[in-house]
Amino acid sequence: MSVIYDRVALIGLGLIASSMFWAMKRKGLAGEVTGYARSDATRETARRIGLCDHVYDSAAEAVAGADLVVLCVPVGVMGQVAADIAPHLKPGATVTDVGSVKRDVIDSVGPHLPENVHFIPGHPLAGTEHSGPESGFAELFDQRWCLLVPVEGSDRAAVDRLRQLWEGIGSNVQEMEADHHDLVLAVTSHAPHLIAYTMVGVADDLSRVTDREVITYSAAGFRDFTRIAASDPTMWRDVFLSNKDATLEILGRFTEELFALQRAIRTGDGDHLHDYFTRTRAIRRGIIEAGQDTDAPDFGRKKSGP
Amino acid sequence: MSVIYDRVALIGLGLIASSMFWAMKRKGLAGEVTGYARSDATRETARRIGLCDHVYDSAAEAVAGADLVVLCVPVGVMGQVAADIAPHLKPGATVTDVGSVKRDVIDSVGPHLPENVHFIPGHPLAGTEHSGPESGFAELFDQRWCLLVPVEGSDRAAVDRLRQLWEGIGSNVQEMEADHHDLVLAVTSHAPHLIAYTMVGVADDLSRVTDREVITYSAAGFRDFTRIAASDPTMWRDVFLSNKDATLEILGRFTEELFALQRAIRTGDGDHLHDYFTRTRAIRRGIIEAGQDTDAPDFGRKKSGP
Ligand SMILES: NC(=O)c1ccc[n+]([C@@H]2O[C@H](COP(=O)([O-])OP(=O)(O)OC[C@H]3O[C@@H](n4cnc5c(N)ncnc54)[C@H](OP(=O)(O)O)[C@@H]3O)[C@@H](O)[C@H]2O)c1
Ligand SMILES: NC(=O)c1ccc[n+]([C@@H]2O[C@H](COP(=O)([O-])OP(=O)(O)OC[C@H]3O[C@@H](n4cnc5c(N)ncnc54)[C@H](OP(=O)(O)O)[C@@H]3O)[C@@H](O)[C@H]2O)c1
Structure with a gap:
């Protein structure tokens, strides 16, 4: 070129x-x-x-x-x-x-x-x-x-x-267009990052589960969150402060849905949970078909020895 | 052997x-x-x-x-x-x-x-x-x-x-011990899975952002959630229903922290955000040192062509 x-x-x-x-x-x-x-x-x-x-x-x-x-x-x-x-x-x-x-x-x-x-x-x-x-x-x-x-x-x-x-x-x-960009990114990036940071912080804070246990037994889902939550603090502080409205809007929707799922757990509404979890699989399939992620299990990541 | x-x-x-x-x-x-x-x-x-x-x-x-x-x-x-x-x-x-x-x-x-x-x-x-x-x-x-x-x-x-x-x-x-197991797993696996399912469901539901956009622009954090949220619906329905108490306890802590971070965004409290995001990096380092994940950027995953 x-x-x-x-x-x-x-x-x-x-x-x-x-x-x-x-x-x-x-x-x-x-x-x-x-x-x-x-x-x-x-x-x-x-x-x-x-x-x-x-x-x-x-x-x-x-x-x-x-x-x-x-x-x-x-x-x-x-x-x-x-x-x-x-x-x-x-x-x-x-x-x-x-x-x-x-x-x-x-x-x-x-x-x-x-x-x-x-x-x-x-x-x-x-x-x-x-x-x-x-x-x-x-x-x-x-x-x-x-x-x-x-x-x-x-x-x-x-x-x-x-x-x-x-x-x-x-x-x-x-x-x-700028505002649409900020909303799309609030969904696909900013809200997920805040959520990941939050979950890792909660794990770090729990007194009944030690950090050592969290680290040792992280393989089962949590460690994906820790990768996201290892991103640069300055960059992300700035992102949230400057995309305040869209981020807060998406987080509002998120907590609304989370409360509905929590209620389904509390009341034992297995159908609600099963339906919700079935629907979310379609999005994953779309991402793989669009070439935006690998279908290899666990991202195809290599194990790293201790 | x-x-x-x-x-x-x-x-x-x-x-x-x-x-x-x-x-x-x-x-x-x-x-x-x-x-x-x-x-x-x-x-x-x-x-x-x-x-x-x-x-x-x-x-x-x-x-x-x-x-x-x-x-x-x-x-x-x-x-x-x-x-x-x-x-x-x-x-x-x-x-x-x-x-x-x-x-x-x-x-x-x-x-x-x-x-x-x-x-x-x-x-x-x-x-x-x-x-x-x-x-x-x-x-x-x-x-x-x-x-x-x-x-x-x-x-x-x-x-x-x-x-x-x-x-x-x-x-x-x-x-x-069994109860301790269930609490540790609620933190390292069950709550993160529910959160990922929730976030993917929210993205799927938004009327102002199309599924096509969510899929196309998913690279930035969200697609990690979609992998977790592609897990088997039956297995996960059963996990949440049978580990109800510990999962709900952790989710309660999670929303408490999330609300504190949302408030920091709303009020422009950058220091709170920066401190929180700095603290969570240590956990990631621990996981990598313990050999429970790779340090390769983005899990070292391969790009997959469309
Ligand atoms: N990382 C991502 O995943 C990603 C993806 C897409 C877009 N972005 C965006 O890309 C931009 C850069 O991100 P990055 O990941 O490349 O960040 P980075 O690796 O942390 O680098 C940031 C750079 O900005 C410099 N800098 C900070 N404050 C400055 C100032 N007041 N004056 C001059 N230089 C200053 C830093 O200099 P020092 O090293 O001297 O402090 C550093 O060279 C951000 O706006 C971010 O939102 C990031
Ligand atoms: N997947 C994980 O990441 C993971 C990790 C650790 C532990 N676990 C646990 O491991 C267990 C199995 O999970 P998996 O991932 O291997 O699930 P899976 O791939 O979905 O397989 C489940 C198996 O259970 C069979 N099954 C379902 N209901 C049955 C019934 N009523 N009677 C007899 N067989 C029945 C299914 O048979 P059909 O195919 O004929 O329906 C299938 O062979 C679960 O308890 C899960 O909590 C899973």
């Missing part, structure tokens, strides 16, 4: 930025990639492992002359970062982001950007429970979806070019 | 029974293995794939002369099965089970068994979301725990022999 942007700047050098870097390099999609992260430690790690062609000590330097700027920081600091870089953006550049929430990012980033740049929010639906500059890998986005959320008046050509980049990175691209 | 029981009878021929069969064969732990399942279809499948040395059309025939009888049926029917086989048990035989709940199984099976057999309830903490006679494999129990729950007056030699079998099958064996 050929170069899509001559110069790309990655602001924030964690899991998503580093995976984008390796994916762009794999296909030669960017002429040059510059980078910036907040801490000395992260910038040094990036230099050591060759993440970015050049790592700068300021965001201003990193974005200077860039045709594409990708904000890869937690959603709670997107606005501040946008304010920092705004005076240094090249006219005609595209600014995008990878934040897990879209309405809040649009509201906090948009007002800072000059008229002469294209702002095209985005969100790659791919991640792992690991974070930081060393956790990235080129294949992260392969066959995963990337949602682009053009704002009012977004330039068609600029959107199409960004779409090309994500397709080159390996993703399927879809456009979606 | 040498033969531990001359004749083993498996009652119920699903995931657990078939995995036990292949694991016993792998190491030659049983002289002969007989089997019985309720439906013609399952018995025919078992005969076709060589599951059991001999599959009988009645439980009575299958258990005749067996030194070890393993009840591998849903917990709700354990009592009925015990009543059926009781008159046909060989004196001195050991009867065990693999049910996911122990107090209820002890109460429903125990009274049916004659004085001259050893009843030693058990529970291998291993499973997948698949079920039926063709879903089993010899490695299922490798490095996983098997909990034995001896009842009052259990014969030491009989318990030790059953322990040897499970160790030969590949498990680590631990003894535990």
